Amino acid sequence: MLLGKVIGTVVASQKDTKLEGLKFQVLQILDIAGKPSETYVVAIDAVGAGVGEVVMYAAGSSARQTGATHNTPCDAVIMAIVDAWTLEGKTVYNKSEEG
Amino acid sequence: MLLGKVIGTVVASQKDTKLEGLKFQVLQILDIAGKPSETYVVAIDAVGAGVGEVVMYAAGSSARQTGATHNTPCDAVIMAIVDAWTLEGKTVYNKSEEG
Amino acid sequence: MLLGKVIGTVVASQKDTKLEGLKFQVLQILDIAGKPSETYVVAIDAVGAGVGEVVMYAAGSSARQTGATHNTPCDAVIMAIVDAWTLEGKTVYNKSEEG
Amino acid sequence: MLLGKVIGTVVASQKDTKLEGLKFQVLQILDIAGKPSETYVVAIDAVGAGVGEVVMYAAGSSARQTGATHNTPCDAVIMAIVDAWTLEGKTVYNKSEEG
Amino acid sequence: MLLGKVIGTVVASQKDTKLEGLKFQVLQILDIAGKPSETYVVAIDAVGAGVGEVVMYAAGSSARQTGATHNTPCDAVIMAIVDAWTLEGKTVYNKSEEG
Numbered sequence: 001m002l003l004g005k006v007i008g009t010v011v012a013s014q015k016d017t018k019l020e021g022l023k024f025q026v027l028q029i030l031d032i033a034g035k036p037s038e039t040y041v042v043a044i045d046a047v048g049a050g051v052g053e054v055v056m057y058a059a060g061s062s063a064r065q066t067g068a069t070h071n072t073p074c075d076a077v078i079m080a081i082v083d084a085w086t087l088e089g090k091t092v093y094n095k096s097e098e099g
Numbered sequence: 100m101l102l103g104k105v106i107g108t109v110v111a112s113q114k115d116t117k118l119e120g121l122k123f124q125v126l127q128i129l130d131i132a133g134k135p136s137e138t139y140v141v142a143i144d145a146v147g148a149g150v151g152e153v154v155m156y157a158a159g160s161s162a163r164q165t166g167a168t169h170n171t172p173c174d175a176v177i178m179a180i181v182d183a184w185t186l187e188g189k190t191v192y193n194k195s196e197e198g
Numbered sequence: 199m200l201l202g203k204v205i206g207t208v209v210a211s212q213k214d215t216k217l218e219g220l221k222f223q224v225l226q227i228l229d230i231a232g233k234p235s236e237t238y239v240v241a242i243d244a245v246g247a248g249v250g251e252v253v254m255y256a257a258g259s260s261a262r263q264t265g266a267t268h269n270t271p272c273d274a275v276i277m278a279i280v281d282a283w284t285l286e287g288k289t290v291y292n293k294s295e296e297g
Numbered sequence: 298m299l300l301g302k303v304i305g306t307v308v309a310s311q312k313d314t315k316l317e318g319l320k321f322q323v324l325q326i327l328d329i330a331g332k333p334s335e336t337y338v339v340a341i342d343a344v345g346a347g348v349g350e351v352v353m354y355a356a357g358s359s360a361r362q363t364g365a366t367h368n369t370p371c372d373a374v375i376m377a378i379v380d381a382w383t384l385e386g387k388t389v390y391n392k393s394e395e396g
Numbered sequence: 397m398l399l400g401k402v403i404g405t406v407v408a409s410q411k412d413t414k415l416e417g418l419k420f421q422v423l424q425i426l427d428i429a430g431k432p433s434e435t436y437v438v439a440i441d442a443v444g445a446g447v448g449e450v451v452m453y454a455a456g457s458s459a460r461q462t463g464a465t466h467n468t469p470c471d472a473v474i475m476a477i478v479d480a481w482t483l484e485g486k487t488v489y490n491k492s493e494e495g
Contacts, residue, residue, distance in 0.1 A: 001339040008185045008186035011185075013180075065370040075157040080309035080313065081310075081311040083309055086305045109282070109284075111279060172244070209481075213443060214475040273459075380407045381407045383404045
């Protein structure tokens with residue numbers, strides 16, 4: 001999995017029927033230092049994440065292993081909202097300390 | 100998923116029999132700012148997208164999860180036509196505002 | 199899928215038994231302008247492609263969705279021979295015009 | 298598989314229900330010389346690895362082939378703790394020689 | 397598939413139980429000219445390859461399609477030992493001509 005920040009949404013009314021009702025979130029992928037990179041992914045939200053939150057997403061066939069995404073043409077799913085991220089004893093991100 | 104713009108087509112008469120009747124669209128992949136990148140993918144169209152439209156595609160095994168692509172040797176499928184794409188409150192793309 | 203040009207072959211007598219009789223083609227991957235890139239892939243040929251032809255290949259589990267490659271340890275398959283490739287109204291490649 | 302060093306953890310209380318009880322480790326991916334690269338992956342730990350250890354991880358659908366990760370939305374799993382890593386007769390890493 | 401040269405091994409006594417008895421080989425991935433690149437992959441050996449040999453490996457779920465790797469958390473498998481590799485009529489590699 002990689003970590004990303006929810007920075008936006010995609011609206012698509014004309015889509016595969018299995019995708020009805022699902023929410024497409026745009027994630028800016030974070031680098032190893034927790035800084036936003038220039039890369040993104042559009043992921044289906046399986047955990048109720050909101051814009052501004054740091055999340056974890058799974059890609060590939062594993063993206064279809066949530067109740068929301070089972071058997072859908074989805075290759076990226078938000079499967080967790082990050083509370084804290086620690087590297088070598090230092091806190092890179094702590095949700096409760098964010099404004 | 101990633102976002103792409105339909106910029107062309109590939110015609111292939113000699114192909115795996117399961118691919119008969121499917122349409123191959125060339126997508127120019129868009130970067131996080133909505134600008135066309137130098138990378139592309141050829142995707143099978145499951146939603147009736149036309150040249151010039153901004154679409155979303157799924158890759159890998161998830162590309163076989165549409166009615167059109169089930170059990171086919173296809174690793175990229177257009178599964179949605181994008182109406183709008185919003186980042187941090189700003190509209191990056193809005194189909195109804197395009198010429 | 200991506201587009202590639204068949205530029206060579208790999209011969210391997212000692213291989214997984216499921217791969218007996220299959221042909222390994224070396225593809226030079228083409229960029230968005232139809233120019234050969236520095237990247238390659240070795241793909242199993244499911245459509246009878248020859249050296250010099252422009253083809254389309256599928257990667258990952260989708261590479262096992264042809265009759266030739268079903269259940270084999272193959273992650274790339276040539277599933278179509280390209281007749282023509284058109285971008286924004288211009289022909290990037292047309293097989294019948296090649297020498 | 299690639300090799301990585303466990304350098305941290307991710308805590309996520311709000312996650313897909315199938316992921317309850319699993320541990321998310323942050324791996325810094327090692328390059329061919331055994332040096333830490335700038336890339337990372339968050340992997341579920343299936344073997345009891347600790348911070349500072351060099352491990353091997355599997356990505357994609359293969360990440361779901363451990364008892365811990367079966368049928369979960371997980372695309373990276375630590376499936377081995379590395380004892381030794383030898384290249385061209387030279388030891389790149391030997392766990393027993395580490396401090 | 398890509399081509400690689402076996403340059404080493406990884407020993408891991410603490411691993412997922414399905415991986416008992418399997419051999420982890422380190423492959424240096426070869427570029428289109430047959431030169432070693434700076435990238436590597438650790439692959440399970442399904443064909444009895446030795447250090448110094450040029451091999452072909454399959455990645456992703458296809459890596460589980462050999463008898464040795466079926467249902468294991470393995471995302472890369474050596475599925476062929478290369479005898480010869482020819483590009484545009486020129487021999488890039490021929491095992492019988494190697495020292």
